[in-house]
Amino acid sequence: MSSLRAIxxxxxxxxAVSLALLVIxxxxxxxxxxxxxxxxxxxxxxxxxxxxxxxxxxEPGNDEVQIQGPGFARFLFNNRAASFFWLPIRLFLxxxxxxxxxTKLGExxxxxxxxxxxxxxxNAVAVPESGHAAITYGWYRNFLQLLIDTxxxxxFAWLITFGEIAVGLGxxxxxxxxxxxxxxxxxxxxxxxAGSSSSNPVxxxxxxGVMLAWKVAGYYGFDRWLLPRLGTPWHPGSVFQRDQPKxxxxxxx
Numbered sequence: 134m135s136s137l138r139a140i141x142x143x144x145x146x147x148x149a150v151s152l153a154l155l156v157i158x159x160x161x162x163x164x165x166x167x168x169x170x171x172x173x174x175x176x177x178x179x180x181x182x183x184x185x186x187x188x189x190x191x192e193p194g195n196d197e198v199q200i201q202g203p204g205f206a207r208f209l210f211n212n213r214a215a216s217f218f219w220l221p222i223r224l225f226l227x228x229x230x231x232x233x234x235x236t237k238l239g240e241x242x243x244x245x246x247x248x249x250x251x252x253x254x255x256n257a258v259a260v261p262e263s264g265h266a267a268i269t270y271g272w273y274r275n276f277l278q279l280l281i282d283t284x285x286x287x288x289f290a291w292l293i294t295f296g297e298i299a300v301g302l303g304x305x306x307x308x309x310x311x312x313x314x315x316x317x318x319x320x321x322x323x324x325x326x327a328g329s330s331s332s333n334p335v336x337x338x339x340x341x342g343v344m345l346a347w348k349v350a351g352y353y354g355f356d357r358w359l360l361p362r363l364g365t366p367w368h369p370g371s372v373f374q375r376d377q378p379k380x381x382x383x384x385x386x
Contacts, residue, residue: 231301247286267328307354311347
């Protein structure tokens with residue numbers, strides 16, 4: 134057995150045991166110990182995915198499609214003609230995020246010290262004597278409590294404000310659309326974890342679709358020119374590709 138396979142099996146065991154400790158109520162994990170086990174699970178789970186990825190790359194034929202997807206899915210996420218479908222969804226998300234960011238930018242409770250954000254955090258972490266708490270997961274409550282204790286509302290309010298504006302502009306103009314949709318979905322999840330529903334479930338669902346269609350969702354935008362030039366980490370675009378030497382010509386000549 135290769136050393137990489139041994140690492141995979143070890144990570145799998147640790148992730149499985151830590152997950153069992155978290156989901157089985159009989160173990161009764163609470164407080165800091167539950168937080169530590171939660172972090173152990175997520176770190177080992179992400180490391181397991183990375184190890185499985187590199188292990189798969191070592192196998193011959195790893196680039197072959199093992200299960201062929203339906204033609205409609207290939208059209209929706211890979212054909213530039215489908216960009217007409219994603220354009221209104223992209224604009225809806227973009228204007229929603231831009232409006233949210235500009236509204237916060239004009240409110241003194243956000244950009245004048247973050248008092249509005251601090252009040253939001255305090256309401257989220259509060260545990261009422263009767264009824265349900267806004268936050269379901271203790272690790273997220275601990276994260277928000279850490280931000281409250283370190284008085285981070287001032288700079289974090291600006292981070293959220295400019296983040297929402299940047300995501301909105303990226304989606305509206307089709308600039309790195311998939312990345313903009315990812316950070317939009319990340320903010321949706323953050324609001325949902327804090328107990329805020331509102332439009333977040335709908336926006337998160339649309340953002341997932343735009344992320345899956347990142348190759349074509351921004352075709353009617355700057356991505357039409359940006360993506361071929363920038364490329365991806367696994368396939369650099371024309372800006373980062375070195376000129377190939379001609380036959381018989383030494384490299385660097």
